[in-house]
Amino acid sequence: MKTATSIRLTLLLASIALPSQALRAETFNLNLGSIIKDGIHKALQGDNANTGAPAAGYPAPGKYDGSDAEFERAITIQADGRFELEALQKGNALPRHAGSGAGKLASTDGKQWTYREDRCSLTLIPQASALRLKTERCAGVFGDVPFDGLYQAGAKKTQVAAKDKRLAAQLNCQRLNFGENGIASLLGKATRQPENTVWDQELSLPDGYAFGGLPIRSVKLSETDGGFLALFVDGDATAIQAAIKKARLKGDYSVALLRTVGGPTGYPFPGKRTGQPYVHCQSKQAMSGEY
Numbered sequence: 709m710k711t712a713t714s715i716r717l718t719l720l721l722a723s724i725a726l727p728s729q730a731l732r733a734e735t736f737n738l739n740l741g742s743i744i745k746d747g748i749h750k751a752l753q754g755d756n757a758n759t760g761a762p763a764a765g766y767p768a769p770g771k772y773d774g775s776d777a778e779f780e781r782a783i784t785i786q787a788d789g790r791f792e793l794e795a796l797q798k799g800n801a802l803p804r805h806a807g808s809g810a811g812k813l814a815s816t817d818g819k820q821w822t823y824r825e826d827r828c829s830l831t832l833i834p835q836a837s838a839l840r841l842k843t844e845r846c847a848g849v850f851g852d853v854p855f856d857g858l859y860q861a862g863a864k865k866t867q868v869a870a871k872d873k874r875l876a877a878q879l880n881c882q883r884l885n886f887g888e889n890g891i892a893s894l895l896g897k898a899t900r901q902p903e904n905t906v907w908d909q910e911l912s913l914p915d916g917y918a919f920g921g922l923p924i925r926s927v928k929l930s931e932t933d934g935g936f937l938a939l940f941v942d943g944d945a946t947a948i949q950a951a952i953k954k955a956r957l958k959g960d961y962s963v964a965l966l967r968t969v970g971g972p973t974g975y976p977f978p979g980k981r982t983g984q985p986y987v988h989c990q991s992k993q994a995m996s997g998e999y
Contacts, residue, residue, distance in 0.1 A: 807851020
């Protein structure tokens with residue numbers, strides 16, 4: 709059975725082999741090889757005009773905020789994969805450390821994106837309504853400030869009501885339940901992830917959840933030492949201490965404590981600055997080693 713391409717080639721060759729009266733009237737120096745080659749090229753191009761590979765996907769364009777108690781951070785991504793990264797230290801003390809950079813992302817699998825410049829390597833990994841950013845050896849390119857962390861989509865919004873009151877209570881370290889239908893199940897539903905995947909990874913939450921009035925930027929649920937919940941909130945150590953008093957529930961078996969990343973009683977967390985304050989939630993039983 710003849711294809712559309714073979715039919716077009718047959719007609720093309722026939723038109724060349726049977727010259728018209730006008731062609732017989734004048735002599736032309738025809739390069740038949742060139743004509744045939746051009747005809748074949750056009751015929752094949754017509755059948756394959758739409759076979760090009762689609763453009764590589766990029767993170768959803770927009771501004772992602774990665775600020776914490778110490779630094780204002782943001783990464784802005786364009787539809788074509790270009791990005792701008794900025795960080796500025798908070799406070800009035802001088803000098804205020806800052807850093808910035810720009811480039812274009814690349815991806816080999818569509819699951820994460822990278823940027824490389826000299827020895828610097830930047831990686832973006834998607835999460836629910838957020839991007840996890842990790843840099844290596846980038847002080848000379850972007851500036852000697854901490855950029856690593858979770859960057860949430862959209863500009864900062866006014867606090868809205870939490871969607872799940874049970875989760876809101878446990879995120880205030882109230883009657884924290886590490887068992888069946890407990891905090892892991894609630895976090896899985898809130899982030900739309902399977903319950904067994906929410907452990908030991910930093911999670912970005914939907915808007916509306918707070919600890920003692922401080923907006924929660926991200927959480928990490930761990931099975932270490934009988935299980936604990938780490939909350940990374942918008943606030944310094946003083947603000948966290950006040951929030952702990954506000955969130956405390958009399959007679960509760962759960963305890964909320966102020967700890968620092970990598971400190972004497974705190975845990976190290978990838979992408980978190982050593983010394984960064986956070987809220988540590990754990991049951992009294994687990995803290996006493998009864999697990």
